[in-house]
Amino acid sequence: MVLPGAQLYPHVPLPLYIFEPRYRQMLAWSLEADRMFCIASMKPGISEARATDDFYHVVGLGFVRACVGRDDGTSHLILQGLARMRIVGFLQDKPFRIAELRELTSTPPAAEENDLLRIQMLKESTKHFTGDAKMPENVEQEFGSIDDPAMMADMIAHACLQDSEQRQAILEELDVQKRVQLLLSYLRK
Secondary structure (H helix, E strand, O other): OEEOOOOOOOOOEEEEEEOOHHHHHHHHHHHHOOOEEEEEEEOOOOOOOOOHHHEOOEEEEEEEEEEEEOOOOOEEEEEEEEEEEEEEEEEEOOOOOEEEEEEOOOEOOOHHHHHHHHHHHHHHHHHHOOOOOOOOHHHHHHHHOOOOHHHHHHHHHHHHOOOHHHHHHHHHOOEHHHHHHHHHHHHHO
């Protein structure tokens, strides 16, 4: 599914409203098969992804965790992020795209760096919320309880970054230490 300004990170839930006929067909196909599909983000300046060059090919693979169909054929669902993937080809274009995918593996930081990276991200993410936009206490506790800096970076990017190109850059960075540093630079702006 190609959407404007949307990224799906591993471990992060993404609520979606499915209303377009092609995506209704895709959802029905997905629910009958493995309950999975990918979210790709449109490139800047594109209003509708007509060609495969109109969207990014590093995407998030998700599992349909919950789906509620409505009488009018639309659906509300929660897509749970599973993995970063790269589109390497297409098996089908109509009525919806079916992509060939390759899973992307992140390079973890040195073990002794984990705590420092986590502390830096937690500090910057809590500073990100000021005034009336205070970080809900349960979210701060959730971030603080994450041991994996890769997961923490993805969750904070999802929660704190408004700019789609910044979120895409975080999605595409496979070196976790570089991903964290990129996230911190965005949060400090």
